[in-house]
Amino acid sequence: MVDLTSVPSPCFLLEEKLLRNNLELLHYVQKEAGVKIILALKGFAMYHTFDLVRQYLPGTTASSLNEARLGFEEFGGEVHAYSPAYLEREFDELMTYCGHITFNSINQYFHFKPRIEAFSKKISCGLRINPEYSPVKTDLYNPCVKGSRLGVTSKQLSDRLPEGIEGLHSHNLCESSAEALEETLQNIRVKFGKFLSQIQWLNLGGGHAITRKGYNIDLLIKTLKNFKNEYSHLEIILEPGSAVAWETGYLVATVLDIVENDGVLSAMLDVSFTCHMPDTLEMPYKPRIHGAFEPIEGLPTYKMGGLSCLAGDVMGDYSFPKPLQIGDKLIFDDMIHYTMVKTTNFNGVPLPYFAIRKESGELQIVREPRYEHFKDRL
Numbered sequence: 203m204v205d206l207t208s209v210p211s212p213c214f215l216l217e218e219k220l221l222r223n224n225l226e227l228l229h230y231v232q233k234e235a236g237v238k239i240i241l242a243l244k245g246f247a248m249y250h251t252f253d254l255v256r257q258y259l260p261g262t263t264a265s266s267l268n269e270a271r272l273g274f275e276e277f278g279g280e281v282h283a284y285s286p287a288y289l290e291r292e293f294d295e296l297m298t299y300c301g302h303i304t305f306n307s308i309n310q311y312f313h314f315k316p317r318i319e320a321f322s323k324k325i326s327c328g329l330r331i332n333p334e335y336s337p338v339k340t341d342l343y344n345p346c347v348k349g350s351r352l353g354v355t356s357k358q359l360s361d362r363l364p365e366g367i368e369g370l371h372s373h374n375l376c377e378s379s380a381e382a383l384e385e386t387l388q389n390i391r392v393k394f395g396k397f398l399s400q401i402q403w404l405n406l407g408g409g410h411a412i413t414r415k416g417y418n419i420d421l422l423i424k425t426l427k428n429f430k431n432e433y434s435h436l437e438i439i440l441e442p443g444s445a446v447a448w449e450t451g452y453l454v455a456t457v458l459d460i461v462e463n464d465g466v467l468s469a470m471l472d473v474s475f476t477c478h479m480p481d482t483l484e485m486p487y488k489p490r491i492h493g494a495f496e497p498i499e500g501l502p503t504y505k506m507g508g509l510s511c512l513a514g515d516v517m518g519d520y521s522f523p524k525p526l527q528i529g530d531k532l533i534f535d536d537m538i539h540y541t542m543v544k545t546t547n548f549n550g551v552p553l554p555y556f557a558i559r560k561e562s563g564e565l566q567i568v569r570e571p572r573y574e575h576f577k578d579r580l
């Protein structure tokens with residue numbers, strides 16, 4: 203049972219103990235496999251937890267200047283960056299935060315190379331590759347669809363990498379298994395094998411569901427170790443986001459009203475799928491609600507209604523053991539990764555509170571909904 207005492211609504215509630223459990227597992231993988239695991243801020247950037255995360259992971263990876271700055275200022279350690287394209291006006295500042303910068307195209311690399319060479323600090327440059335293999339079935343999350351704009355294919359490269367490239371970066375997974383990583387490495391061997399002696403590091407991106415129950419940790423470690431034995435000069439980096447914050451907390455919501463139309467009951471909530479849980483509509487997937495089931499005839503059954511006016515801001519259907527009442531609290535499970543980082547204020551819908559249940563049991567509210575969050579975006 204989740205303790206909701208003093209938890210405001212709506213609220214993203216992170217359980218510190220669950221985060222530590224994930225970090226311990228990731229740390230174990232780092233140690234056993236001899237790889238480096240850094241946090242992808244695009245998936246989880248609740249910086250109020252970084253004192254804890256930093257005890258286990260050596261750094262962060264950013265997809266933008268904003269994330270690089272957050273990693274540099276709030277996390278410390280190593281800051282890596284990869285963006286599909288870098289902004290002219292931002293690049294000089296980006297270099298001040300990063301030790302590694304990966305480029306999406308050879309063009310972008312050559313464009314920024316003189317600025318990197320003239321910079322006061324050494325920056326290790328990488329190139330994103332497209333291994334032309336992905337197990338991801340949803341195109342929205344598949345970086346290897348035909349004609350993908352993400353990364354260079356082996357056909358675009360000659361026998362030698364552009365001068366100054368020290369690393370390769372491949373991101374082709376999403377909530378994927380150790381078997382999928384094995385397959386990825388096989389594709390990299392076949393398609394990019396001749397370049398591996400020319401580089402110092404290989405970043406295998408994110409999408410490794412390492413902390414999901416049933417993930418084959420032994421296979422992951424074995425696969426990485428075998429690869430390292432083959433290419434002992436290479437530093438191997440993984441940069442998961444989801445796996446760090448996987449099942450570490452909830453979105454707590456309240457039933458504001460119940461409406462009935464054409465025999466359909468809708469529970470009107472103080473949260474929104476489009477504003478607060480956009481992946482549920484984009485993927486799409488149906489989030490778990492504590493104590494609710496897939497529809498069962500004879501049990502009170504409701505569609506969950508989001509707080510925006512978007513007609514499709516709904517999720518359903520869910521059955522409950524007894525009828526819902528206005529004021530009831532609902533707990534959406536596993537709502538920490540790719541939620542807080544993707545929220546919007548569409549319709550002026552406020553952001554939820556952000557809170558952390560510390561291991562001591564103390565509840566720390568780290569963010570409150572404010573008008574300025576909405577206004578600053580306009």
Ligand SMILES: Cc1ncc(COP(=O)(O)O)c(C=O)c1O
Nearest residue numbers: 242245373407408409442443444
């Ligand atoms: C380049 C890159 N690295 C890392 C990640 C993090 O992936 P995940 O959160 O699925 O582990 C992503 C996610 O899209 C990505 O695009």
